Amino acid sequence: DVKVTQSSRYLVKRTGEKVFLECVQDMDHENMFWYRQDPGLGLRLIYFSYDVKMKEKGDIPEGYSVSREKKERFSLILESASTNQTSMYLCASDTLGESKDGEQFFGPGTRLTVL
Amino acid sequence: GEDVEQSLFLSVREGDSSVINCTYTDSSSTYLYWYKQEPGAGLQLLTYIFSNMDMKQDQRLTVLLNKKDKHLSLRIADTQTGDSAIYFCAVFSGYALNFGKGTSLLVTP
Numbered sequence: 001d002v003k004v005t006q007s008s009r010y011l012v013k014r015t016g017e018k019v020f021l022e023c024v025q026d027m028d029h030e031n032m033f034w035y036r037q038d039p040g041l042g043l044r045l046i047y048f049s050y051d052v053k054m055k056e057k058g059d060i061p062e063g064y065s066v067s068r069e070k071k072e073r074f075s076l077i078l079e080s081a082s083t084n085q086t087s088m089y090l091c092a093s094d095t096l097g098e099s100k101d102g103e104q105f106f107g108p109g110t111r112l113t114v115l
Numbered sequence: 116g117e118d119v120e121q122s123l124f125l126s127v128r129e130g131d132s133s134v135i136n137c138t139y140t141d142s143s144s145t146y147l148y149w150y151k152q153e154p155g156a157g158l159q160l161l162t163y164i165f166s167n168m169d170m171k172q173d174q175r176l177t178v179l180l181n182k183k184d185k186h187l188s189l190r191i192a193d194t195q196t197g198d199s200a201i202y203f204c205a206v207f208s209g210y211a212l213n214f215g216k217g218t219s220l221l222v223t224p
Contacts, residue, residue, distance in 0.1 A: 004157075033211065040123070042203065042216035043158075058211070090157055103148065104212055106157035 003027070004107040006091050012113045019078040021110050023091030030095050032074035033104065034058075034066065037088040049074055081114045088112075121204050121215035128223055133191040135218045137204030142185060148205040148212070149178065149189045158203060162189070196222045 007022035025032065033048040035058075045058030049068040063085060067075040074093075078085055088111050092104040118140045127133045139147070145166050150158040164171045164178045164187070171178045177190040191198055199222045204215040 035214075040216060043214040045211055048211055092158075103146070103160060103163065104158075106150075106159070108157045109155075 004091055004093055004105050006089075006107040006110050008110050009108060010111050010113075012115065013078075013081050014115050015082060017078075017081050017114075019081050019112065019114075021076040021078075021089055021091075021112070023074045023076070023093075023107055024072050025074075025091075025093040025105070026072065027093070027095070027105070028071065029093035029105075030071070031093060032068065033092040033094075034064075034074065034076045035090045035092065036060070037090055037109070043090065046076065081112075083114050086112060086114045119204055119206055119213050119215040121202075121218045123216060124219050124221070126221045126223065127194050129194060129196055131194055133189075133194045133198070133220055133222075135189045135191075135202050135204075135220065137187040137189075137215055139185050139187065139204070139206045139213075141206060141208060141213075142182070144206045144208065146207045147178075147180065147187050148207075149176075150203040150205055150214075152201045152203065152217070154200070161202070191220075194220075194222050196224065198222055 004025045031050050034046045035043040037043050044060050047066040049055045055066050065077045088109050090109045091107040094104045120138045148163045149161045151161045152158045175192045179188045201217040201219050203217045205212040
C-alpha cells in the first residue's frame, strides 16, 4: 500500500512564526503536491513538484514556499504565518506513466491554526 | 483553468440511492475521479472512469459519464450511514488534478 505521511495532525502557531509542514511518501513517486482545504472552497493547489529540487506554483502560492531535497520528502514552508493561513493542509503524491494519469494518494492532513 | 462544479450538500435516507453530480469544462480530460473524505481524514480514491467509457460499475458504485454535456455522476446504491462523508469530483488537467468543492453526503437512519 502506498503510504503518505504528514509530520503533524494538528499544529498551533502564532502570527509571524515560520512554519514547516513535512510530507513523506514511500512509493518512489515522482510527483508531490500540497493543497489547502477550506470549507466551501474545496481543495486548492498551492505548489507541486515533479522531481527533486523542482517546484511549480499551483493556484494559490502566495505566502508559501516549498522544498524538495529528496524524492520522498516534500516540505511546505510558511515564512511568516498569518491568520488567513489557518486551514487543513493536505499532501499528495502520484507517478505519471505507471498508473492512471492523475491518481493521487493523500496523507491524513495537518490542521494548522494560526493565532 | 479547469472548472469543476458540484452541489455542496445531499441528504438521503439509509437504504435509498444517492446520486452526486459533477460538471467540468475541459473536454480533453482523460481520467475523472471520485474521492471520498471521511471526517478528520485525508482523501481516498473511491473510483474513476476513463474518458472513453460511458459507465463503470463497482459493487454499490456506478459512475456515469456524459462527455457531450461534460457531466459526471456517482450513484451509491443502498446508501449506508458509513457512506456519510464528503465526495470530491476530480478531473485530470494534464499536470494536476482539479477538484470540485466537494459534496457533503448525510445519510439519516
